[in-house]
Amino acid sequence: MGRRKTVEFSKPAYMGKRDDSDLLRKKIIDMPYTEWKKMGFSKGTLHHMKQNTRSDNPFTLNAYEREKLENWNNML
Known part of the structure; x- marks a missing residue:
């Protein structure tokens, strides 16, 4: 059978939003x-979101x- 002797790796083309x-x-x-x-969120949620935004790492x-x-942006 036609087996490959080398392994080929490719980079995925996925680009997440x-x-x-x-x-x-x-x-x-x-x-x-x-x-x-007023929007109905807890202080803890805002705290963690602010911590994530202040770091240089990407977040979702x-x-x-x-x-x-x-x-909220549309209300302003």
Whole structure:
């Protein structure tokens, strides 16, 4: 049979959607707790989101968090 003698590795072409744009980072950092509470979120959620945005690592948001942030931006 025609077996290969070498192993070929290829890089995956998958490109996931990232949520960590500079504008989104700024929105989260500037979000006051009182506004966040009015949207129905806990202080802990905001705290962890702010910690993630202040780090230089990429981060993602849950769908409901992203939706609430978009709605908050439209209310302003």
